Amino acid sequence: MKKGSYKLLMHDENRKELLSLPFDVTRPLIYVSPENVGTCEKIYVSYSGAPGLEIDWIGMYGITSPDRFHIQKMPIGGRNCGDMTFRAPSQPGQYDFRMFKDDVYRQILGQSNVVTVN
Numbered sequence: 001m002k003k004g005s006y007k008l009l010m011h012d013e014n015r016k017e018l019l020s021l022p023f024d025v026t027r028p029l030i031y032v033s034p035e036n037v038g039t040c041e042k043i044y045v046s047y048s049g050a051p052g053l054e055i056d057w058i059g060m061y062g063i064t065s066p067d068r069f070h071i072q073k074m075p076i077g078g079r080n081c082g083d084m085t086f087r088a089p090s091q092p093g094q095y096d097f098r099m100f101k102d103d104v105y106r107q108i109l110g111q112s113n114v115v116t117v118n
Helices: none
Strands: 004-011 017-025 029-033 042-048 057-062 072-075 082-087 093-100 108-111 115-117
Touching: 029 093, 029 108, 042 057, 072 082
Parallel strands: none
Antiparallel strands: 004 017, 029 042, 042 082, 057 072, 057 093, 093 108, 093 115
16 A cells, blocks of 8 residues: 555445544654764664564665665564664665565565765
8 A cells, every 4th residue: 555644434335424534554764873974883773663573674785785685684573663773884885774574575664864884
C-alpha cells in the first residue's frame, strides 16, 4: 500500500454505511548524524515506524550499492523505534542506511539521509 491517508468503509446489503475508519500509511523514518564524519568514527542512527519484527534490520550501504551489498548490518530486535551506533567505513565516500523487513532484501522500508565519510 502506498504512503497516504485512507478510509476503510463497511456497508450493508443496501449500501448504507455502517462503519468508517480513517487510517494513515507511513514509511519508517531513518535519520543519521552527523552528516560528515571521519573514517572509523561513530555514526548515530535513529529510526521510527519500523514494523517491530524480531528479524527486521538496518544496513549501511554505499549510496549506489545494490541492496544485497551492505557494509554493516544490525538487527532492530523487535523494536518500532530506537537508536543504534555504526562505525564509519575506512574508505571515504557517501553512504546511506536502509531498513528491511524479515531479514530479506525484497522490500526496502526506509532510507536515511546521506553521510559523507572523509
